[in-house]
Amino acid sequence: MMDFSDNGIVAKFSGPLDQFDLTVEFKLPARGVTALFGRSGCGKTTVLRYLAGLSQADNGYLSVKGQVWQDDDHFLPTYKRPVGFVFQDASLFPHLSVLENLLFGQKRAGTRSDIVPIDDLVDLLGLKELLDRSTHHLSGGERQRVAIGRALLSGPELLLMDEPLAALDRFSKNEIIPYLDRLFKTLDIPMIFVSHDTEEVERLADHMILMDRGKIVTTGQLSDVLSDPSLFIAEGPKTSSVLDVEVISFSEADRITEVQALGGSLQIPGELGGVGSTHRISIAATDVSLAQGKPSETTILNVVPARILDIHLLDGARCNLLLSVGHQEQVGAKFLARITQRSLRKFDFHVGQNIYAQVKSVSMIGGTLRS
Amino acid sequence: MWDPIWITVKLAFITTVILLVLGTPVGWWLARSKVWWKEGVAAIVALPIVLPPTVMGFYLLIALGPDSPIGQITTALFGRALPFTFAGLVVGSVIYSMPFVIQPIRNAFEAIGDRPLEVAATLRASRLDSFFSVALPMARPGLLTGAVLGFAHTVGEFGVILMIGGNIPGETKVLSVAIYDHVEALEWGQAHILSAGLLVFSFLVILSMMILEKKLGRRLR
Numbered sequence: 001m002m003d004f005s006d007n008g009i010v011a012k013f014s015g016p017l018d019q020f021d022l023t024v025e026f027k028l029p030a031r032g033v034t035a036l037f038g039r040s041g042c043g044k045t046t047v048l049r050y051l052a053g054l055s056q057a058d059n060g061y062l063s064v065k066g067q068v069w070q071d072d073d074h075f076l077p078t079y080k081r082p083v084g085f086v087f088q089d090a091s092l093f094p095h096l097s098v099l100e101n102l103l104f105g106q107k108r109a110g111t112r113s114d115i116v117p118i119d120d121l122v123d124l125l126g127l128k129e130l131l132d133r134s135t136h137h138l139s140g141g142e143r144q145r146v147a148i149g150r151a152l153l154s155g156p157e158l159l160l161m162d163e164p165l166a167a168l169d170r171f172s173k174n175e176i177i178p179y180l181d182r183l184f185k186t187l188d189i190p191m192i193f194v195s196h197d198t199e200e201v202e203r204l205a206d207h208m209i210l211m212d213r214g215k216i217v218t219t220g221q222l223s224d225v226l227s228d229p230s231l232f233i234a235e236g237p238k239t240s241s242v243l244d245v246e247v248i249s250f251s252e253a254d255r256i257t258e259v260q261a262l263g264g265s266l267q268i269p270g271e272l273g274g275v276g277s278t279h280r281i282s283i284a285a286t287d288v289s290l291a292q293g294k295p296s297e298t299t300i301l302n303v304v305p306a307r308i309l310d311i312h313l314l315d316g317a318r319c320n321l322l323l324s325v326g327h328q329e330q331v332g333a334k335f336l337a338r339i340t341q342r343s344l345r346k347f348d349f350h351v352g353q354n355i356y357a358q359v360k361s362v363s364m365i366g367g368t369l370r371s
Numbered sequence: 372m373w374d375p376i377w378i379t380v381k382l383a384f385i386t387t388v389i390l391l392v393l394g395t396p397v398g399w400w401l402a403r404s405k406v407w408w409k410e411g412v413a414a415i416v417a418l419p420i421v422l423p424p425t426v427m428g429f430y431l432l433i434a435l436g437p438d439s440p441i442g443q444i445t446t447a448l449f450g451r452a453l454p455f456t457f458a459g460l461v462v463g464s465v466i467y468s469m470p471f472v473i474q475p476i477r478n479a480f481e482a483i484g485d486r487p488l489e490v491a492a493t494l495r496a497s498r499l500d501s502f503f504s505v506a507l508p509m510a511r512p513g514l515l516t517g518a519v520l521g522f523a524h525t526v527g528e529f530g531v532i533l534m535i536g537g538n539i540p541g542e543t544k545v546l547s548v549a550i551y552d553h554v555e556a557l558e559w560g561q562a563h564i565l566s567a568g569l570l571v572f573s574f575l576v577i578l579s580m581m582i583l584e585k586k587l588g589r590r591l592r
Contacts, residue, residue: 052493053492054489054492054493077492078489078492078493079491079492079493079495079496079497079498079500080495083493084493085489085490085493087486087489087490091486091487091490093487093490093505093509094509095505095508095509095511104491104494104496104504105493105494105495108494108495108496108500109495150494151493151494154493154494154495
């Protein structure tokens with residue numbers, strides 16, 4: 001579970017939004033990547049602005065690593081907070097070159113500026129070729145990389161990103177995600193990013209704060225939140241669960257990788273990585289079907305013994321089942337299955353029952369996971 | 372012939388410098404402040420655009436004259452009141468050309484918006500720091516426009532100067548007044564030279580401003 005021994009981030013804000021009031025309260029560990037997730041207009045960006053001090057909550061408390069940034073008597077202005085902020089549009093300074101943009105914060109950060117050495121950062125973000133250029137002819141992806149670099153060079157103790165990928169087309173997005181992925185693994189700075197895109201979150205986040213209409217619905221490990229059948233995000237057509245797995249073997253003959261998830265193993269076509277490497281995979285709820293006994297004749301590779309932990313009826317004909325890998329008592333890796341209510345009744349599936357889950361396809365997300 | 376040109380250039384230059392120094396903070400305040408009476412101040416700043424120069428000159432004459440409070444202060448300090456001196460012309464010109472400098476500066480600051488300043492704040496720049504390192508450089512086209520317009524507008528000043536500066540050769544006789552004198556004295560040749568000179572000057576001012584604005588504007592977009 002989450003570790004607060006080093007006094008992570010403790011926040012409590014309230015304030016008005018356009019259509020409703022915002023009231024949030026949360027704690028986050030001082031490391032790892034947190035996605036602030038929810039529909040457009042639910043107040044995600046406002047929370048991020050409160051964290052940075054760009055807006056002031058009427059009634060707020062915020063401490064980061066034991067230092068109080070806001071309470072009833074104090075409000076630390078933005079320029080005194082060691083935060084990095086990446087805006088949705090890169091917002092590079094048009095009157096400065098790429099290098100001057102990068103150095104803007106570093107020059108002002110004083111002793112903290114060497115948290116990330118500039119040479120490492122330029123390498124990590126692939127900025128070497130851009131340094132002497134003006135900002136005007138950069139692509140969207142390049143601009144955003146410069147903005148991220150600029151924020152990190154200001155020596156932040158907390159990196160905030162407001163939908164850093166939303167303004168980019170799919171091509172630029174695919175270009176920048178590997179950079180972010182590498183960055184997140186390399187740097188030991190807590191990061192919070194706002195997103196309404198499930199794919200982005202699955203790829204980048206460890207924790208998730210789920211928001212709806214100015215309130216926090218739940219906070220937790222990404223895999224737990226995504227596989228919670230009672231949440232509204234589990235009702236969408238593209239609902240999927242993420243599992244962190246470890247490679248245990250690779251068969252040269254038919255090019256299948258076997259991976260270990262908590263409670264059982266899965267087989268994935270293709271070579272994922274060396275034995276022992278960890279990866280994040282995603283299973284779409286609609287790709288999972290259930291059988292009472294072990295199906296003997298099927299082309300589906302992954303027939304996983306699993307246990308039904310929860311059943312959640314959806315509006316219409318369908319329902320979500322929360323499954324845990326393995327037939328044992330202890331809970332294994334959790335994932336969702338989407339089946340029809342007719343099938344649910346026909347086979348009389350119930351909570352606590354041991355079944356077999358047929359997983360039609362497993363997709364890999366991103367590169368190697370952090371250890 | 373050269374005296375009026377020199378006085379005019381000197382007057383326009385000093386006026387422009389004063390207006391840039393005073394107008395930048397005022398333009399910034401007009402662009403950023405959220406107080407309700409802000410537009411009232413903006414209207415006062417813009418007033419010289421519509422006010423007849425003779426009206427403005429008349430009130431200035433009274434306000435700066437030896438019997439007024441200001442006149443008594445200047446008399447105590449410098450031994451004389453401001454009307455019919457070069458310093459008086461500077462005061463008049465600053466007020467007369469004020470909207471032409473402040474308006475473009477205000478527009479330029481408004482065009483920057485909140486975002487670059489928020490970015491600067493997240494990069495540890497204090498408000499004063501971001502003003503000098505972000506707002507001013509980004510507003511450069513507006514500052515330039517304001518300077519050029521203020522200079523050119525002061526060069527063309529006539530009514531106010533006639534009212535408060537009179538026509539003292541070598542001290543307050545500027546180009547526009549000199550042209551008027553030449554025409555009165557039927558010295559058409561002299562009037563032609565000065566007028567044609569001003570015509571060319573005005574054209575060059577507008578042309579160079581348009582080119583510069585295009586260039587700077589492109590760089591800052």
